[in-house]
Amino acid sequence: MGRAPCCEKMGLKRGPWTPEEDQVLIAFIQNYGHGNWRALPKQAGLLRCGKSCRLRWTNYLRPDIKRGNFSNEEEETIIKLHEMLGNRWSAIAGRLPGRTDNEIKNVWHTHLKKRLKKNQTTPEKKQNSTETSKCETSNSSLSEPAINSQPQSITENSSSYDSVSPQQSSSEFSSGADSSSVISVDNHDMGTMGEYNESSDNFFDIDESFWTDALAVENFNMPGDFSPSASNETQVQSSISSNSSNNDDGMDFWFDLFIQAGMQPVLPEF
DNA sequence: AAGAATTCCAACCGCCATTCG
């Protein structure tokens, strides 16, 4: 078959999303989840293709997204992970809670790559430095990343930040390609979204508090965060504890990765 | 003050992987 076009060009809107569209999408996902992206826009009454809705949700509307500038620690983490993983933005995003692959990709192309290049032009000056600067450590990022050394067993889990239907259990969403997901977020997203309901007076006011309140971002610890949010804690704990006797899920790899990157995996207390 | 150049990022495109009937 010929591949179906991403959007039926006929009658479907493109370009920037309006606040009204955002609100419709948020309200719909809050109430019904997003079992089928293709069908969602029609059901929600949006003149968008499903792909556009999914991108808008995952890259912008998802309640667990951390807005704002990247901290130095985050940037450093990106550089280090990029050095190890290459342009696997979703994998990198999976290690930076609250950040999307798109965002990380943008930051890489707009800031970090330039910064690394700049530092590469004057590497000698820094060689005597006893402390390894963040830029210097990542000079090698410009060369071929050690992507091939990654174990085959590792699967991407970027979608682990994808929100889920409020009616669906976390187990339903930990299947498939995400089965190895360690930082798999369950219905925490929609749980917090639950406070943000249609009956609320300010439901259609997406202000800063929406992001901060809904997120409980403080539950995340950077850099190289392994720490769970409050609601996915159980899952992470069980992942880690089961890993202590069973390494099949690849946790060891990620622990090694963090150690190599000079990062401190944050373990939950239990 | 204004036009040009540059930066930044949201959104799109197209391909690949996975799921499902």
Added chain:
DNA sequence: TCGAATGGCGGTTGGAATTCT
């Protein structure tokens, strides 16, 4: 087992915002 449908990913782009001249 196969093909269609769908989801996900990385690369790219358009245009708004910002900075420079």
